[in-house]
Amino acid sequence: MKKLVMVGNGMAGVRTIEEILKISQDQFEITIFGQEPYPNYNRIKLSNILQGDTSFEDIIINPLDWYKENNIQLFTGEAAERIDVEGKMIFTDKGRAVEYDELIIATGSNSFILPIPGADKKGVTGFRDIKDCEMMIKSAGEYKKAVVIGGGLLGLEAARGLLNLGMVVDVVHLMPDLMERQLDSVASAMLKKELEAQGMNFLMEKQTVEILGDERVTGLRFKDGSEIEADLVVMAIGIKSNTGFAKNSGIYVNRGIVVNDYMETSAPNVYAAGECAEHREIVYGLVAPLYEQGKVLAGRICGVDVAPYEGSVTGTQLKVAGVDLFSAGEIFEDETTKAIKVHNEFDGIYKKILIRNNLIVGVVLYGDTKDSTKLYRMLTKKEDVSGMTSISILQTECDAGGSDDVASMPNDELICGCNGVTKGAIVDAIQAKGLTTLDQVSHCTNAGRSCGRCKPMVSQILALTLGDKFDAAAAAKISLCGCTHLSRDEVVAEIKAKGLTSVKEVMNVLEWNNEEGCTKCRPALNYYLGMIYMDTYKDDRDSRLVNEKMHANIQKDGKYSVVPRMYGGVTTAADLKKIAEVAEKYDVPLVKLTGGQRIGLFGVKKEDLPSMWEELDMPSGYAYGKTLRTVKTCVGAQFCRYGTQDSMALGIELEKKFERLDTPHKVKMGVSACPRNCSEAGIKDIGFVGIDGGWEIYVAGNGGVDLRPGELLCTVKNQAEVMEMTGAYLQYYRETANYLERTSKWIDRVGLKHVQEVLANEETRKALNSRMDQTLQKYIEPWNEAIQSEEIQDKYYAKHTIMVGSEGK
Numbered sequence: 001m002k003k004l005v006m007v008g009n010g011m012a013g014v015r016t017i018e019e020i021l022k023i024s025q026d027q028f029e030i031t032i033f034g035q036e037p038y039p040n041y042n043r044i045k046l047s048n049i050l051q052g053d054t055s056f057e058d059i060i061i062n063p064l065d066w067y068k069e070n071n072i073q074l075f076t077g078e079a080a081e082r083i084d085v086e087g088k089m090i091f092t093d094k095g096r097a098v099e100y101d102e103l104i105i106a107t108g109s110n111s112f113i114l115p116i117p118g119a120d121k122k123g124v125t126g127f128r129d130i131k132d133c134e135m136m137i138k139s140a141g142e143y144k145k146a147v148v149i150g151g152g153l154l155g156l157e158a159a160r161g162l163l164n165l166g167m168v169v170d171v172v173h174l175m176p177d178l179m180e181r182q183l184d185s186v187a188s189a190m191l192k193k194e195l196e197a198q199g200m201n202f203l204m205e206k207q208t209v210e211i212l213g214d215e216r217v218t219g220l221r222f223k224d225g226s227e228i229e230a231d232l233v234v235m236a237i238g239i240k241s242n243t244g245f246a247k248n249s250g251i252y253v254n255r256g257i258v259v260n261d262y263m264e265t266s267a268p269n270v271y272a273a274g275e276c277a278e279h280r281e282i283v284y285g286l287v288a289p290l291y292e293q294g295k296v297l298a299g300r301i302c303g304v305d306v307a308p309y310e311g312s313v314t315g316t317q318l319k320v321a322g323v324d325l326f327s328a329g330e331i332f333e334d335e336t337t338k339a340i341k342v343h344n345e346f347d348g349i350y351k352k353i354l355i356r357n358n359l360i361v362g363v364v365l366y367g368d369t370k371d372s373t374k375l376y377r378m379l380t381k382k383e384d385v386s387g388m389t390s391i392s393i394l395q396t397e398c399d400a401g402g403s404d405d406v407a408s409m410p411n412d413e414l415i416c417g418c419n420g421v422t423k424g425a426i427v428d429a430i431q432a433k434g435l436t437t438l439d440q441v442s443h444c445t446n447a448g449r450s451c452g453r454c455k456p457m458v459s460q461i462l463a464l465t466l467g468d469k470f471d472a473a474a475a476a477k478i479s480l481c482g483c484t485h486l487s488r489d490e491v492v493a494e495i496k497a498k499g500l501t502s503v504k505e506v507m508n509v510l511e512w513n514n515e516e517g518c519t520k521c522r523p524a525l526n527y528y529l530g531m532i533y534m535d536t537y538k539d540d541r542d543s544r545l546v547n548e549k550m551h552a553n554i555q556k557d558g559k560y561s562v563v564p565r566m567y568g569g570v571t572t573a574a575d576l577k578k579i580a581e582v583a584e585k586y587d588v589p590l591v592k593l594t595g596g597q598r599i600g601l602f603g604v605k606k607e608d609l610p611s612m613w614e615e616l617d618m619p620s621g622y623a624y625g626k627t628l629r630t631v632k633t634c635v636g637a638q639f640c641r642y643g644t645q646d647s648m649a650l651g652i653e654l655e656k657k658f659e660r661l662d663t664p665h666k667v668k669m670g671v672s673a674c675p676r677n678c679s680e681a682g683i684k685d686i687g688f689v690g691i692d693g694g695w696e697i698y699v700a701g702n703g704g705v706d707l708r709p710g711e712l713l714c715t716v717k718n719q720a721e722v723m724e725m726t727g728a729y730l731q732y733y734r735e736t737a738n739y740l741e742r743t744s745k746w747i748d749r750v751g752l753k754h755v756q757e758v759l760a761n762e763e764t765r766k767a768l769n770s771r772m773d774q775t776l777q778k779y780i781e782p783w784n785e786a787i788q789s790e791e792i793q794d795k796y797y798a799k800h801t802i803m804v805g806s807e808g809k
């Protein structure tokens with residue numbers, strides 16, 4: 001077997017190895033060196049980690065087992081330092097010397113760091129790897145003010161992440177327009193306006209000349225002499241190919257390692273792919289072209305016929321919630337181009353399509369990117385538009401957004417831009433290999449394996465291709481977390497079948513690949529066990545998310561909040577007095593009415609929590625829990641002339657019954673006594689609206705980031721029926737939702753109609769309510785327990801204890 005060595009264990013390199021293994025499993029003995037101490041992970045998703053959407057465990061693309069299964073020898077945390085191209089040897093920083101027959105260099109790039117005084121101070125970082133990401137997350141816990149230098153894709157995604165982490169964020173940009181390489185001035189201005197509305201501050205046309213501070217950064221100085229404060233500086237001003245070691249070994253390097261159309265470098269049997277490679281004077285910084293390079297390189301190295309790599313036209317999107325943009329090809333018109341432009345200021349939509357010689361050469365879309373796949377296809381396939389009108393070019397073939405969209409797409413439409421996968425390739429794989437799940441489709445075709453944006457469309461193709469055989473629940477099978485290959489449903493079934501009763505036991509018996517579990521599976525397992533063994537399970541407090549573990553919301557500055565329950569938003573003079581006295585005695589910095597109609601005390605020291613709760617002598621409002629949070633009520637028929645029902649009485653009964661109940665995610669309720677809906681019941685997990693002769697029950701509303709109106713579940717006659725239906729609904733949600741799945745997402749997944757059908761059956765409702773009642777019996781007031789237990793106080797609330805863990809939201 002020939003010896004194949006690869007330097008660089010990143011996205012482009014490992015994809016190349018996957019392509020090689022697809023062609024031939026026994027042609028090479030493979031060795032990989034990676035400077036980072038991890039298996040190959042999805043670098044793209046670092047933005048999602050910073051923005052709080054996913055965890056480190058979830059972004060591993062090839063776990064260590066994959067290397068073992070494929071007989072690949074992997075050296076992590078070890079960098080190649082030199083190549084002897086004559087003797088075909090590579091030498092590493094750990095003193096290892098390894099022979100090769102073929103060598104692939106896939107060393108990617110590093111963040112470009114401004115060569116200015118102070119750039120090496122503590123608190124200054126690029127944004128390139130897990131280490132940078134961890135540093136930013138840690139800084140956000142300790143400091144307040146972040147400055148991101150660079151208003152490109154990376155800088156804006158970093159800035160959004162830092163905002164999510166609670167920092168105040170300034171973005172310093174050199175040019176007059178943000179993302180000037182992808183957007184024209186109009187789209188750029190729209191983007192800036194949206195990001196300003198999200199809370200980012202922009203300093204445009206500013207050149208940073210110095211990073212200020214002693215050991216740690218305290219600020220920035222600009223060329224115009226002005227200065228700003230900063231506790232954390234993130235440089236996102238582009239990338240620099242990692243070529244040093246190739247260059248020192250005599251390989252021809254320009255901006256990147258120069259390669260031909262078969263990814264061959266100037267040295268024999270040495271290839272390069274990815275961000276370290278320069279092809280026809282271009283160094284690419286997006287995965288799509290890098291994966292194309294990997295495919296060509298794999299064919300070449302395996303000696304199979306493969307078309308040369310001739311370069312790529314890239315399409316970009318920004319991974320920031322609330323921003324919908326797409327850009328591909330040229331962005332500026334000139335005398336040789338004709339532009340179709342639509343600027344709808346009212347809806348915040350901008351579209352510009354540039355055409356030269358009847359071919360689309362550039363696309364900029366802002367606010368509505370439905371047409372992006374079609375226009376990108378027309379651009380890359382060089383489709384002649386001479387027979388078309390501007391309206392037909394702009395007309396979306398698929399306006400509905402449902403599976404009709406994919407039905408009307410031609411087979412050569414690109415579905416996954418990152419991985420170059422067309423609709424036809426997905427349909428063929430589903431049919432030829434009998435695929436039934438999204439995971440299987442991703443595995444076979446690579447669609448969805450990178451940024452993940454195309455997954456909804458891949459699901460639609462799966463549903464369309466399978467027709468009646470499509471099973472939505474089975475198709476969505478995703479493992480619980482990186483510690484296991486089992487899905488949520490499989491884990492729950494195994495717990496029941498094998499009678500597993502503790503988090504540790506589940507992880508042992510079901511052969512978790514990480515014996516301690518992770519911040520994703522531990523709280524989930526604790527929840528599922530509690531849901532299954534409703535009265536006997538002993539809660540594993542240390543497996544809970546940190547806020548639940550502490551029974552208080554941890555805040556930015558490491559302090560906590562105290563929010564006592566006020567059933568239905570109703571209080572008394574005596575309770576108000578107690579709150580005021582405690583706030584005064586403990587010098588609470590902020591006393592504030594919360595959005596859920598209660599009073600919050602913010603900025604409380606951890607060691608003060610037990611005594612404050614003791615003096616308050618009120619139940620915890622669970623403002624931190626995956627449980628019933630609040631029941632917001634209007635004043636209702638007792639006081640309001642429009643009221644038809646007693647909203648306060650219902651709200652109080654609901655809150656008293658379901659408080660402390662463990663649910664997959666937080667649950668909020670609202671009760672209005674008439675359709676004027678002063679309690680905003682239409683955007684709650686469960687909302688109740690009084691009508692003549694009864695109540696309407698709305699479900700799956702959400703007033704947060706994913707704004708969603710509630711949908712009518714049913715109409716009932718009286719308060720007793722409300723309680724019965726709510727108990728059954730909540731219990732069904734508890735038993736079938738994934739942990740951390742809000743009711744809105746759950747209903748979207750399982751379907752309102754399905755839930756209506758389940759709850760229409762009286763026997764089922766009874767059984768659900770019986771399990772609910774059994775569950776509710778086990779809960780006790782957590783602060784009463786803490787006040788009486790020295791052990792709990794010592795473990796969680798003593799001054800010296802440090803709480804670590806994932807916060808959740």
Ligand SMILES: Cc1cc2nc3c(=O)[nH]c(=O)nc-3n(C[C@H](O)[C@H](O)[C@H](O)COP(=O)(O)OP(=O)(O)OC[C@H]3O[C@@H](n4cnc5c(N)ncnc54)[C@H](O)[C@@H]3O)c2cc1C
Nearest residue numbers: 008010011012035043044079080107108274275285286287
């Ligand atoms: C936060 C972020 C978000 C992104 N978002 C997107 C996106 O949405 N869409 C998109 O298409 N692209 C995105 N990108 C870009 C994409 O991640 C990169 O294009 C891709 O990772 C490059 O792959 P690569 O293998 O060339 O380099 P890398 O993934 O960087 O891998 C190179 C590896 O080689 C290692 N290495 C370097 N030198 C040596 C040595 N001498 N010896 C051993 N190992 C070495 C490095 O440590 C690294 O692990 C994003 C990048 C970042 C940082």
Ligand SMILES: NC(=O)c1ccc[n+]([C@@H]2O[C@H](COP(=O)([O-])OP(=O)(O)OC[C@H]3O[C@@H](n4cnc5c(N)ncnc54)[C@H](O)[C@@H]3O)[C@@H](O)[C@H]2O)c1
Nearest residue numbers: 150151152153154155172173174236237238285317318319
């Ligand atoms: N969604 C995505 O596709 C995505 C997301 C993140 C990163 N990436 C990739 O990661 C790589 C790095 O991204 P990036 O945004 O750093 O690179 P970039 O080159 O795309 O953008 C850098 C930006 O920084 C600005 N800049 C340069 N010097 C500056 C200075 N001194 N002060 C202030 N601003 C300055 C530039 O004008 C430019 O807009 C790119 O290859 C990018 O494609 C892609």
Ligand code: SF4
Nearest residue numbers: 634640643674677678
């Ligand atoms: S919802 Fe109707 S009953 Fe309740 S306060 Fe508003 S107007 Fe009055």
Ligand code: FES
Nearest residue numbers: 416418450451452
């Ligand atoms: S479009 Fe990025 S993974 Fe498919």
